[in-house]
Amino acid sequence: MSVATLLLLADGRFPAGGHAHSGGVEAAVRAGRVQDAASLEEFCRSRLHTAGLTSAALASAAAAGHDPLALDEAADARTPSPALRRTARRLGRQLMRAARATWPDPELDALAAARPKGAHQPVVLGLVARSAGLGPLEAAHAAAYESVGGAATAAVRLLGLDPLDATAVLARLAAETDEVARQAEAASSKAVEDLPAASAPLLEITAEQHATWSVRLFAS
Amino acid sequence: MHLDHTDTIHPERHSASAARPDGSRRALRVGLGGPVGSGKTATVAALCRTLRDRLSLAVVTNDIYTREDAAFLLREAVLPPERITAVETGACPHTAIRDDISANLEAVEDLEEDIGPLDVVLVESGGDNLTATFSKGLVDVQIFVIDVAGGDDIPRKGGPGVTTADLLVVNKTDLAPYVGSDLAGMARDAQEQRGELPVLFQSLRGEPGVGPVADWVREQLSAWTATAVLPA
Ligand SMILES: Nc1nc2c(ncn2[C@@H]2O[C@H](COP(=O)(O)OP(=O)(O)OP(=O)(O)O)[C@@H](O)[C@H]2O)c(=O)[nH]1
Numbered sequence: 233m234s235v236a237t238l239l240l241l242a243d244g245r246f247p248a249g250g251h252a253h254s255g256g257v258e259a260a261v262r263a264g265r266v267q268d269a270a271s272l273e274e275f276c277r278s279r280l281h282t283a284g285l286t287s288a289a290l291a292s293a294a295a296a297g298h299d300p301l302a303l304d305e306a307a308d309a310r311t312p313s314p315a316l317r318r319t320a321r322r323l324g325r326q327l328m329r330a331a332r333a334t335w336p337d338p339e340l341d342a343l344a345a346a347r348p349k350g351a352h353q354p355v356v357l358g359l360v361a362r363s364a365g366l367g368p369l370e371a372a373h374a375a376a377y378e379s380v381g382g383a384a385t386a387a388v389r390l391l392g393l394d395p396l397d398a399t400a401v402l403a404r405l406a407a408e409t410d411e412v413a414r415q416a417e418a419a420s421s422k423a424v425e426d427l428p429a430a431s432a433p434l435l436e437i438t439a440e441q442h443a444t445w446s447v448r449l450f451a452s
Numbered sequence: 453m454h455l456d457h458t459d460t461i462h463p464e465r466h467s468a469s470a471a472r473p474d475g476s477r478r479a480l481r482v483g484l485g486g487p488v489g490s491g492k493t494a495t496v497a498a499l500c501r502t503l504r505d506r507l508s509l510a511v512v513t514n515d516i517y518t519r520e521d522a523a524f525l526l527r528e529a530v531l532p533p534e535r536i537t538a539v540e541t542g543a544c545p546h547t548a549i550r551d552d553i554s555a556n557l558e559a560v561e562d563l564e565e566d567i568g569p570l571d572v573v574l575v576e577s578g579g580d581n582l583t584a585t586f587s588k589g590l591v592d593v594q595i596f597v598i599d600v601a602g603g604d605d606i607p608r609k610g611g612p613g614v615t616t617a618d619l620l621v622v623n624k625t626d627l628a629p630y631v632g633s634d635l636a637g638m639a640r641d642a643q644e645q646r647g648e649l650p651v652l653f654q655s656l657r658g659e660p661g662v663g664p665v666a667d668w669v670r671e672q673l674s675a676w677t678a679t680a681v682l683p684a
C-alpha cells in the first residue's frame with residue numbers, strides 16, 4: 233500500500249468535481265443551522281456518522297472486491313433523495329474519468345461501460361482505490377475523510393469562515409474519522425444487504441429543497 | 453491551436469482526444485472567458501445567430517451562482533434548448549474551466565452524444581478576473597473578451613487571459629466616446645502584450661457586429677477539421 237497514493241486520492245485537489253458540491257452545507261447555512269466553527273463541527277460530526285459511515289462502507293466493500301453493480305444498487309437503496317442520487321452518480325462519473333486516466337484498469341472500464349451515466353461515487357471511489365493498489369481500509373479512510381472535508385471547504389466559501397478555524401474542525405474530528413473508517417472496513421466483508429445504512433433524513437430533505445433554488449453557489 | 457494531441461502519444465488521454473468513442477472527429481471546442489459583464493454571453497448569442505444556419509452548434513455556460521446566462525440564451529432562442537447546458541461551478545468559475553474540468557467535459561461530451569455530431573461547442577466561463585484561462589484539456593482555442601468600459605489600461609496590464617488567449621476581443625467599442633477610452637492605445641498595448649496573436653475590436657450595438665469574430669471561429673474550425681489527428 234502506498235501512502236502517497238492514498239494522499240493523492242483523498243486530496244481535495246484531485247480533479248473529480250468535488251469543488252462544486254457542499255455536501256449539504258449550503259442548505260444548512262441558509263437555514264441557520266451552520267453559522268460558525270462550532271456549528272460546522274456538529275454538522276460535520278453528524279454527516280460523518282451517517283452519510284460518511286454509509287459511504288465508507290460502500291467504498292470499502294468495493295475495494296474488497298464486492299460486485300460494484302450490486303453495491304451500486306445498495307447505494308441507491310441507501311439514498312432516498314433523487315437529487316442526492318443524481319449528485320452521487322454525477323460525481324461518480326467525474327471520479328471515474330479522472331481515475332481511468334490516473335490508474336488505468338479493466339475493472340474501471342467495465343464499471344464505466346455498465347454505468348455510462350455514472351455509478352454512485354462511493355462505489356467508484358472504492359473501486360478506484362482498488363485499482364490504485366489500496367485496500368479496503370484505505371478506501372474507507374478516503375471516503376470518511378471526504379464526507380467532512382468537502383463540507384468544511386464549502387463552509388469557508390459560504391460563510392467567510394476563517395479557514396484556519398475550519399481546518400481545526402477537521403483536525404478535531406480526525407480521531408472520529410479514523411474510527412468511522414475502521415467501523416466501515418469491519419462491516420465491509422458482510423453481505424451487501426447487511427452493510428451500514430445510517431442515514432441523515434435532514435440531509436436528504438434539504439438536498440431536495442436545495443435542488444430547486446434558482447440562486448446558489450454549489451450544485452448540491 | 454492545440455491540435456497536437458494524438459492518442460498515440462497519450463493512450464490514456466481522457467479529455468483532449470480528438471476522437472469520439474465511435475472514432476469520429478469531435479467538435480471544435482471554443483472557450484470564451486473574461487471579466488464580468490464584458491459581453492461573453494452577448495458574443496455567444498451573436499455567434500450562434502450568425503453561424504447556426506451553416507454549422508451544428510451547442511453551448512455550455514458556467515454561471516457562478518445562477519443559471520442567468522443559460523436562461524438568457526434560451527429566452528433569446530439562439531439555439532434549441534437541448535443544445536444549451538449550464539454547469540454549476542461551486543463559486544469558483546476558474547476552477548471549473550482550468551483546475552478541475554470534469555463537469556465541463558461531461559457537459560460537452562453529453563451534448564455531442566445526445567445531439568449527434570456537432571461542429572462547434574462554445575464554452576462560456578463565468579465572469580472572473582484577468583488570470584482566468586481555460587485548460588487545454590477542455591478547449592482547443594480560447595477567446596478572451598474584455599470591453600472598452602472596463603478600463604482602457606487592461607491590455608497594458610496584461611495577465612494570462614489578455615496575453616495568451618488565441619483571440620483577444622475588445623468589445624463595446626460603441627461606448628468608447630462616452631467613457632473616454634483610447635482605442636488606438638488599447639490596440640497598441642494589446643499588440644505589445646500579444647505579439648503575433650490576433651486582436652479584434654467589436655461592437656454588438658452596431659458595426660462591425662460579431663462578423664469578424666465569427667470569421668475567426670470559421671477559420672479555427674477549418675484548421676481543426678484539416679489537422680485534428682484521429683487515432684488510426
Ligand atoms: N453598448 C454595448 N453593450 C454591450 C455590448 N455587448 C454586450 N453589451 C451589454 O453588456 C452587458 C453584459 O453583457 P453580457 O453578454 O451579459 O456579459 P458577460 O460577459 O456574459 O457577463 P457575465 O457572464 O455576467 O460575466 C449586457 O447588458 C449586454 O447587452 C456592446 O457591444 N455594446
Ligand SMILES: [Mg+2]
Pocket residue numbers: 492493494521576579
Ligand atoms: Mg455571461
